[in-house]
Structures are given as C-alpha cells and as structure tokens.
Amino acid sequence: MPELGRYARELRARLWKPSVTEEVGDELAHHLEMLERDLVARGFTPDAARRAARAQFGDVHRIEATCVDEAEHRDRDRRLTRWLDELRHDLRTAVRQLRLHPRFALVAVATLAIGLGAATVIFGIADAVLLRPPPYPAPDRLVIGWETTPAGQPFSLSEPNYLDLAARARRFSGLAAFAQRAPSLRTSDGPEQLSSTAATHALFRVLGVAPALGRTFTAEEDATGGDTRVVVISDSLWTRHFARDPDVLSRTLDLDGVTYRVIGVMPKGFDFPGGVELWTPLAPNATAPRGDRRIDAVVGRLAPGATAEQAAADLRRAATTLGTEYPATNTGWGADARPFMELYVGPRLRTRVLTLLVAVGLLLLMACVNVASLLLARAGARQQALAVQAALGAGRSRIVRQLLTESVVLAIIGGAAGVALAAAAMPLVRSTGAAAVTRLADLRVDWRLVGFALAACMTTGVVFGLAPALRLARAAAPRGGAGGLHGVLRSGRRIADTSRVRSALIVASVALATIMLVGAGLVGGSFVRLLRVDLGFRAERVLTGSIALPAGRYDAERTVAFDAALVERLRAIPGVTSAGTTNIAPLAAGNTAMPWAPAERKPATVDQYRIASWRSVSTGYFATLGVPLLRGRLFGGGDVRSAPWVAVINQRMASLGWPNEDPVGHEVVLGSGRTMRIIGVVGDARLLNVDSLPAPTMYYSAQQIGFPSMWLTVRTTGEPAAAAAAVKRAVASLDPDLPVAQLQPLTQLVADATAQPRLTMLVFAIFATAALALAAIGLYGLISFMVVQRTREIGVRLALGAVPRRIVRDVLGHGLRLAGIGVALGVAVAYAGTGLLRTILFEVTPTDPLTFGGVTVLLLTVAALASTVPARRASRLDPGLTLRAE
Template sequence: MLDTLWQDLRYGARVLVRSPAFTLAILLTLALGIGANTAIFSLIHGVLLRPLPYADGARLVHLEQPVTRAGVENTGFSPVELADYRAQLTRIQGLVEYHSMPFNIVGHGEPRRVQTAVVSAGFFDTLGVRPLLGRAFLPEEEAPGAAPVLILSHAYWKNVLGGDPAMVGKTFTMNGRTHTVIGVLPPVPQYPAENDVYMPISACPFRSGADWAHGRTSRGLTVLGRLAPGVSLAEARVELATVATRLHETHPEDYPSAEGFSTTVSSLQDRLVARARPTLLLLLGTALFLLLVVCANVANLTLARLARREQELAVRAALGAGQGRIARQLLTEHLLLSLVGGLLGLMVAAAGMELLVAFVARYTSRAVEVEVGLPMLLINLCLSLGTGLVLSLLPAMPARTVLGSAVTGGAGTSRVSPRLRGFFIVSQVALSCILLVGAGLMLRSMARLHRVDPGFDADNVLTARVDLGWDRYREDDKVRAFVEELLPRLEAMPGVTSVGLANALPLSENRPWTTTLQVDGQELAPGQARPQADLRSATGGYFRALGVPLLKGRLFEPGDRPGTDPVVVVNQAFVRAHLGGGEGVGRRISFDGGKHWVTVVGVVGDVRERGLGDAPPREVYLPFALQPLRDLRLLVRTQGPPMVLAERVRALVHELDAVQPVTDVHPLSNVRNESLAAPRLMTMLLGFFAVLALVLTCTGLSGVVAFSVSQRVREMGIRLALGATPAGVLALVLRQGMHLVLVGLAVGTAGALGLSSLMEGLLFGVEPTDPVTLLGVLLLLGGTGVVACLLPALQASRVDPAISLRGA
C-alpha cells in the first residue's frame, strides 16, 4: 500500500511538472483561497472559540446597570451599590471593581503617562490570573492608609521596561507617593481594557475620596464576578434582578423610575468579543465564499485538464487499471496540489496576520491571543485536505464514463459533462456577485463617511496631551495658573494663529462625561426621563483653533472666572433637543436639580464628537477657568505644517514643569484618519476578496468557453461550410457563454439581497439593498462576462471550414 502511494505521488508530481502553466495557476489560486481562510479561521479560533485564558473562565461574568429611558447602555456601579450586591448576592461570588485613569509615573527613565487600572484586592483572584513574577494584591493593601503597590502589565514590563526580571521590589513615584512593584502579569488579554499598571483602590486619590467612596449615585465602576458552582447565567440574572428591585424600592430617590434603571449580568467571554463578533463573522462568510469561488475555478481547470487526459486514462484502463486505481491516482494528484497550495497559503496567511490582528485589536483585547502557531498549522492542514478531497471527487465522477469509453475504444471525444462545468461557472458568478455587492456597499459607505462634515477643520492643527500630575496640581488654582501661563506662550510662537484647550478631542477615544440636567421653565411629564448632555471643559480659543463656528451670542472670555455668574456654551443639537429649537442664548440650566443655575451665553455649530458615522451629541461646554480639569488637550492652529512646532510645544511645557509628560503630539488630521481606519481596512479586505473572485470568475468563464470551442471545432466548421456567417457563430458562442453569466447573476442577486442585511450595522448612509450598488455590480459582472466570452468567440468565428473538416 505504501509502495503504491509512493508510486502515485511520484507519478502525480511528474504529471504536474509536465504542465507548469496549469500547476502554477492552480497553486496560486489555492494559495490565495486557502491562505485567506487560514488567516480568518485563525482569528475566529483565537478570538471567538478559544476558551478564556483565565482559570475556569466560563464562569466569569460582567455586571451592568443600564438606564434605558435615559439612553445609557451601562452607567456602572458606585462603591455603595457594590457593597450591597456583595452582601446580598449568593449566586454570583467574588464581586470586584475596576476603573481606569491616567497618572504620571516617575522612575526608571523619563517621566511617563501610564494608563492605570484601579481594582479591588481580589481582582486577579476572581479572574484566576496568577502573576508571571511576584504576587497579586493582598486584602490588607486595599485598606485606607496601606502602603501603595503596583502590578505591571506584561506589555508595559516588556516593551517599556525592557522585561527586567528583577523588576519586583523596585519603586516608582506616582501622585507624590512611592509605589513598590509587587508583580508582573502574564501575557493575557486584559479586561475590560488594556492598562499599563494596576493599583489597589486605596492608592487612587479619587477612588479613596469621600465623595466617591460614600455616595450611592457616584457611579462609574465596572463590576466583575464568578458564577457560584452549579449556577447558570439565567439563574444569576433572576437573583440579580430581585436584589436590584429591592434596592430600587429602598432608595427610590437614587433610582428615578422615569429613567428606567435595571441591572443585568452577561458572560465575560461574550463581553470580550461583543464588538468583534459581527465583523469577524462577516469576514468569515466572505472568506468562505472566496474559497468556494476558488474551488469552482480549480474544478473547472481540473475538468478541462481531465478531458485532455482522456486518451491517457483510456490507455491505462486498457492496460488493466481499474476504476478505483485511476480514482486513487487522481485523488493523490489533487491532494498533492492542495497540500502544496495550502503550504503557500500558510505563507500568505502568516504574512497578513499582523495586519489582521491589529485590525481586530480595535474591537477586542483578545486579539493578543491570535498567533502563528500550531492552531494555524492545523487549520491550514484541514482546509488543504478538505479542499483536496472536494476537488478529487469532481474528476472521479466522470472517470467512470472515461473508463467506459476506453473499454469500447471510444477515447478521443470528451465525456466530461458540459453541465457540470456550467454549474461551476454559474456558482462562481453568483458568489462573485454576492462578494462584489458587499464590497460595493462598504465602498459607498466609506465614500459617504469621507464626505461627512465633522463640524471642525482638522487641517494645520497640532494637538498634544498634557495630563497634570495629581500630586503637584491637586488644587484648582494651580491648574488654572499653569494653563494661564502656558497658553500665552503658545500663542506667541511664530506661525501660530490660535490656541485652545479642552479635556477631550473630537473623534478620540477619550470621551467627555454625560450628565442629566434641568432646563429652567421646563416641567417634565410623568414618567419622562431627565434631559442629558455631554459636558466638555474648554477655553474660548478651543472653538477658534478647531474652526467651530459661533452661531449666536459669545464664546468664553477672561472674565468668566470663579466669583462671577457661571456661564456655558451649547451646540445646535442641544438647542434643538432641549430648548425647543429657540434662541438658546439667555436660557438657564442646572446640573444639580435646580440648586445652582448656569446661563447659556453662546451657541456653536455641531461637532461629530463620537464618530463620523454618529450624529452630533447634545453638548454643553463649560469654561475651563470654572472647571479646571487636569487632563488637558492642547490645540494649536498653525499657518504651515503643524509638526514643525511639536518640539517647541514640548519645550514650552517643560519650561513650566520639567517632569511633566507631553504625549500624543500629532496633527489633528491623524485623529480623523484614525477614526476611519477600521472601516477603511474592512473595505480593503472585502474589496480584495471581491476583486480576486471577479478575476477568478473571468478567467474561469473564459477558459470554459475556450474549452467548449476547442471541443466543437468540427461543429463550427460545418456551420460555416453550410452558410453560417462568422458574425452568427460569434453571436452563438457569446449567447451560450452569457447564458451562464445571466443565470449566475440572477442567483447572485437573490443571494446578495438576502445576505446584505447582515452588513447593516457596518454601513453609513447606504441601505443594504442599495439599488445603485446592485446595478453597478450587475453591469460590472455582465461586462466582464462579455469580455471573457469575446476572445474565444472571435476564435470560433475565424475557424477555417476546410481545415477543421480535414482535421476531423
């Protein structure tokens, strides 16, 4: 058996080497199809299917507190609420808290800004994560007054600190206190977000403050826990809802019924991949369609080659080879092709994996688990073997007919079914139609996004992040003094036209906070939720630096300081939603239930703060002098290229504070480009798959028509000899080829209309059944079909009747 297999392999290799053009075409086609699917399947395995790298990760859960009528997906929990749930829940155990904020860190190099997770002492115990170096937090380190300690993330330890194995025990200075490193995490996905370092709640100056620690409505904490042994997620939800109802009834003032407070729980694994799942499944479907196109294309090439080998197979049959022996030889050849093509596909997948992982990392922290390793090898092997088996079944089906022809001495006329080849062409056209419609929808969506007016002018604006350290800028007066000294220096730089400052940039991940408010003179109907708006602290120059137009009233002035009547500026969306679309200027609003009021002094244009595809939010701008936040975002509008002034901006900040980090220095246009990065890459991937499918379909159709013409040379000669015109023969071949194309277009259109709704969440300004896209794809595929059929049709129309009849 092994000798026979080795003989088949050697013979198959010689056959493939003797047909280099055929072999190269097959290998390239298989490499692209199998490579794309290997990469996508590896992503699916690493992100969606692989168990969480936490101990008993299936029992980990994430608690949420949505406020449905107020439009808040999850308002988070307060420490007081967390204590209540800890005391009353029995089906969810080990509840721990998490929130994240940036701090300045000094030690072991230049001062840095690090994203710091503030967690309960048992956070890593609940997750089931053991530090790679050192230990986790102890319960006593959560107590007020405990010595500050830190645990480093693996990425920060490796990339910033050089992977120092002796890092445990070393110290850093944060918030004016010395923090000792007690551990380093292993390379696992961090939840709910990536952080540089971790600290217990006692070390955070905000979390340990009285306002947050003792206020039931001081919400914002993420809460995680574990299902008790033997408890299902549904049972946990029932108990959680019961406890939540009890708390709402006990503290009705903290849970207004009009706003629709509720509490629920979901699997941590689902939460980790919730944003990534739709995109990955769409890519998976696209890659599978491409693989089907590849298989259909290779099958047609295989059938055409089989027809040319009928005489060879007939001779082998006449010499005693049975049907099973020939089928085994064909199976060996095609498995050899698919395995070599799969090996090339593995190289294609590995080359594109870095780009794909970076793309998926925008949606989930589990992207770090995707690797070029054994899972990818196994996936590639399965795809290669599966493709080879499918392809080997196709030539095996007509092999019996070939053998029958050989036994009766009828070799020389192709017995390969034209209907089978036509079926593959129809399949290719239909699948290509579906892929092209998906790519076209994404392309039109991207075009719409590019044309969206964000509400600001991003050209020639330099941005920089200056997060003032809590230890040196604890008092608001120090923050104001720093800003009031920095801004004039920036404005005095040559080439600067305006300078502004705010606590968040538009289109960035650092979102402003959302709050409820009250409008003077407006009474809420029973059950009506309180109005909401985003709050942003800004200077008057912020609007000028961004190019946001002032529509009514005035911007902030130097006189808007503590001790004067508080004022705000609102945007048009706020006026339309909460002020009845009226004048706006002069109206009063309150953020504390009417105890204190602020006056609207200006109305500015809308800015798409949260994304180009999202509607402008209702926005309230507070004067920075009245709300001096420490996370500063500088905007410097210049007359020329903004990065020319980057080093000078850093130098001016360091003149005021030598240890103050200045980070994220880049043009504002980068923020807009970054906001489009994910949909742009998605469009490129779908477009690549669609174009590849179109090329394969075009070549496959042309090959099938050319093969059909080559098998019908005598027929064409007889037609011409009996008076048919070359134009008539040309029309005949075109009509027969385009019949396959039209059937494929009909099937593909139905499939595209049925499946395009799955893309609805990824589109902007385009309906899934967009007629322009569908018509464009039909014209493109139809025109491609005509071109593919034209060359073999021209060859058929130029057949010499005398030569074709004499050759027959």
C-alpha cells in the same frame, strides 16, 4: 447479465466473508478432529481419544487467541502495505498529470491560491477577534459589569455602590473593580505618562492569573487608610525600565511624586484591561460620594452553577435596592453584566466579523466551483485512459481514489500558495486594523492558521474533486452498450458530455462573484461617504495631546489655574493661531455623560431625564476646532467658579429640549440637581463616532468645572507635528514633572475612529478582488477548454467557409451568455440578501442601484475580456492541420 452476476458474487464475498476468529476456530477444530481420529485408529476409545488429543494439543483457547492476533496483524500489514503502494502510485500519477498539463495546473493552483489565501486572512481576523479566548482560565465564567443610567445606558460606578453591589450579589465567587489612570513616572530622561489601572485586590484572583514574580495586593493594602503605595508592574515595564532586574522587588517607582514599592511582576502578555503597564490598589472608600461615579467597570467570576443571566439579574436587584435606600443619587439607576468578551468585541464589531465569515464560505465555495469546472472541462481527455485502466481490472472505487488524490494534491499546492499570499497580506491588515481591534496587533501566520489552511485544502480538494471523479469513474465503468468502457474502447473518442455541468458551475461562480462584489461595493461606498461626512469641526492643522494632573498636587482651584495658564502659554507659541483644552478630545474613544432636562419642564423622577454628553472646555476651544457659534455667546473671562455656572449646548440638544424656541437664557437641570443657564448654541460635532449622528452635548467652562485629565488642542499655521516640541516646553514651564502623552495631529484620531470601517472595507476589497479574479479565471478556463474540445468542429466549420469573425462571435457570445445568466442570478440573490449588511453601512441603502449597475457592467466586461483570448485563438485554427490531427 454477466455483469450482474459478477457484482452479486463480489457483494456475497464482502457480506458473507467469514471473520478471522471463525477461520482460526475452524482450522483448530479440524486439527483436533484429525488428531482424535489418529488416536482412535491406534486403539483409543472416542472419549479417551478426545481427552488425549486436547492434552497433547495444548490450551486451545490460548492458541486460538494467539493465532487470531497474528492473523489480524498480518491482514493489517497487508492492507497497509497495499494502501501505501496505491497511495504512492496515485501521488506519482497526480504529479505526472500536473506536469503534463502545466496550463491547467497553473490556472487551478492560481484559483485555489486566491480563494484559500483570502479565506486564511479572514479566518485569522475572526480567530483573533472572536474565536481565540482571552488568556484567562475558564474565560466563559467571567462577566463584565457596570451601573446603568436611568435611560438604561452603561455607566461607571461610584465606590460605595461597588462595595454594596459586591456584598449583595450572590452569584459571583468574586467581583473586582478597576479604573484606568494615567500617572506620571519620573525618570532620568524626564517625566513619562504610563497607562495604569487602579484595581481592587480581588482582580487577579477573579481573572485567575498569578504574578510571575512576587505577589499582588493584599486586602489590607486595598483598604482605605492602608499602605496603598505598592505597585504591580507588567513584564514590558520590567523589561523597559528595570532591564529585567531579578531584584526588582526591592526597587521603587516615583508616580506623580509619590514613591511606590514594586511588589510583583505579572506574566508576559497580561495587560488587563488593555495596554496597561502597572496596577495600583483602588482602595474603595465606603464614605465617598455615591454620585461620584469614577470606577470604570467591574469584572466578576460566576459562582459554581450560576449563569451570566442570573448574575446580571442579581446585580439589577441589588441596584434597585440601592435606589430605594439612596434615592438622592441612585433613583432610576440600575446595573447590568455582559459576557467578558464584550470588553474586547462590541456588537458592531461582532456583526462585521460574522459577515466576513459568511463571505469566507462563499469565497471557498466559489473556488471549489471554479476548479470543479476546470476538472470537468478536461474530463473528456482522461476518459479513454481511465477506461483502459478499468479494462485492466481497476474498480470504480480505485479510480475514484486516484482522481481524489490528484484533487487533494492540487489543493495542497494551491493552499501552500494561498498561505504565502496570506502571509504577505497580513502586515497590511495588521496596520489597518490594530487601531480598531487591539487583538489584531498579533495577527500572523501561526499553527492555527496553518491548521485551518490544511483543513480547508483537504476539504476543498475532496469537494471540488468528488463530482468529476465520480463522473469519470462512472463513464469508464465496464457496463457495455454504446457508452462506458466498451463504447470508449470501440470508438477511441471521448464520450462524456460535461458541457452542461461545466456551464452550470460557471454560472454559479459568476453568481457568487456578483453577490460578493455587490457586498464589497456597498461597503466601499459606505466608507467613501464616511470619509466625506461633515464632522462638525476642522481637524486639519490641529495638534492634540493629553495631560493627567496628579490628584495629590492639584485640587480644583489649582486645576483651573493651571488650565488657564497653559492656554495662554500655548497661544504664545510662534505659529499657533489658537489653543484650548477639553477633558476629552473629539473621537478620543471616551465619553462623559449626564442626565438633563429643561428646568421649566423638570420631570418628577430622574429616570425620565434625557442623557447628553458633556465636555469641560476652555476659552478658545471652539475657535481652535472651528465649531461655529449659532446663537448667544461663548465662554468668556467672567465665567469663573465664583460666577453663576453656565453652559453652551449643541444644536441637537437645543432641538430636543427647546424645539420651537431659542434656548439661550433658559436653564437646564442636571441629574445631580445642579441648574445651569444656557448662554449659547453651537453647531453639532461628531465627538463620539464618525458613523453616528452627533449626540446631544453640553459644554461647561473649564474655569468653572476643571477636569484633572485634559486634552490640548492647538491650531497651527503649518504642520501640527512641528509644534510638538514647543508644546512640551510650554507644559514643562508650568510643571516639569508633567508629561504630555499621545501628542499627535487630530487627523490621526479621526483616522483611528474610522479604523473599523476601514478594516471592513479592506477585507471586502480583498474578497472582491479574489471573487473577480476567480470569475475571470473560471470563464477563461472554461472557454479555453471548450475551444480545445471543439477543435474538430471549429476546423470543419472553417474548412466549409466560416469566417473567423463568426467563430469569435460564437465563442465570445457563449461566454457572455453564461456570465449574463450568472450576473442575473447573483443580482437577484444579492438584492434579497444585502439587507444583512444594513448595520454596517453608512448612508448607503442595501439596494443601491449604482452599486448593482456598476457590478453588472464590471462583470460583463471581465467576462468579455476573459472570453476574447480563447475566441481569437479559435478563429486562427488551421483547418487542414486540425482535421489531420483528428
């Protein structure tokens, strides 16, 4: 009851304490009253005394306001001084506690460093890929658009269609088109292929970026028949080619043999749509063929009040109208638009990153659980000291604040170590992921990551410290009876039994580790199968490189002639066994597609056609890549432009179009209306993605359908890189102004194609390692502190004749029981939840029994190892020393 009265007085003092304004008002009223009494005593009437007192006292309201301000300022200073003094004391206490218990500090800091380090790395990836907006004003008002095939797939646009869509779409304040190019820059060191974009003049206005020097295109320079020989260059090209010459606006560039005037330099970092070094006018022609779709995409800025959904619907309506007006080329074709970020982050990449963010939360939770279990494990050793502190007048809130300060200090030290680990891991992540996600090239520890790490430190410090702090403060509270302050002081022993709570936390930690290890195992197994997948071609000892023939110097006839001559010269290089060309190399991050149907079953409308990829290939291409001929024949010397046009198809297309018959000799009708005779069937090859089934594919003869942008494929007897110089000489012998770009082994393209899965596997491996380490540290810490707390019990058992082997078995069994319960719970949750990984797995089921079994064995083995050391230490205790110490 005395305690209840004390609490009631404290509550009343807090709830009914008068405010500063009330106190000042009462004090001034008292002084005025005393002055009035003095004046009445001197002979004034009460009214005269009141007036004289106020006149003599001065402006009461001003004096009251001044006094209130001074009083509040004094109270604030007093509270701040007291708070700073307590904080300094708490910080000194926290550092002293860590120095007095170095083993505990080391285990806790290592746990936090692993958890926060891994979380910082993954947040950096998510920040670079998803959270950091593109460097344009109001990027959420930008959309990316394109035409869609009759089958609904995104496709490029024709110039007349773009002009009509731009004129009819009303939900945009601006709509710009762009198409990537690869011009040859003539330099004193020889030709150099550049990454370029031909864009309409509205592009820079739509993106909201002004040049750092000069200007961008005008409408007149972007019109058919205008002076289109102007160029805007990037900051990197200005630096590399012009040494940042301030008079660059008076300089010129020789691109594909044409002189261009430099009119502007864009700011550093601007490279839309990615890796671009210069921009030229697109100058769309309204009289160009509508079926010749060569514009990559459009980018638009939404009009005020318009939404992305409304803009997409606007484009679709305009495309439907064009289909009615131009049925020969536009029937069934549509248009669509998506948020601008999809230019950088596709749906699959977004799914991967969001999955990683979920794993970040699990990892931080696991770190919190482990450190909380460590704090609870040593809670008993602190209770007597805290009880004494409470007896000397420290309230519960004061004790909680002190313990939370210790937790936050521990978290900050662990966070600093975690940031150091993250900084060490980022070069590996950067080198692995930049090929898949160009935005990861700038991944590094910056203020955003440091801010995240600091926020995570503070949050985790409070989360893992709050429960132990409240428990200790409650146990040390002066509440009488056998427990609390009086119980501690009377017994001199530790009284709080936290073993159940600690055990529950370790079970939760192991369960979380199981979930994360199962996810990592599934992703790792998926990646291993991805590396072993049959690509349908042999990439070993094949050299690839790209060439872009300038349209001004190479018409269709010259393109075909150059292709044939180049293949002959490549075959003549010593060490080359075969050579060929194609418009797009396998897995080169590009595609060309065409609607098709069997000619004998031609649908009534083009929107009922299927879609197939197509490639223009030379003779020798299939032999170079090792793509097998299954039926019919391959292209020969007679398949030239003057002969009937023929095609070779892959097995997938044959099974779709002619499922129960041999397609050789049949004809296929294309979306353009052209009919081609099938002369052969080859094996399926994964030309677009490694982790998807081979697409239906048609191959055209390069001697019939030449393509100005071509890839070389050269098979060598030795290392492909050794033939690079000879390949360049062969190209230069035909055209000295043609550079060969991206000269690399085909295996490098295969590696780049698996970059996203490799990045996912690497990050999950980081998670798995961190989770395994946290589980091992947590179990080791728990068993170690359990042994310390049970020292007297174990000493008594040894003194009574217990054999050390029995002690080892008991301690080891306790750790394995906790681990077994955690593994069982983790397996159950993982079995129910790993279906979320289905979209990023390859040829692995989310419930793969081998993965679940392997994780179970691994975690139980780690639990046994983590429990063995403290178990052996317990068995070697000296009973006499132990009992005397107690």
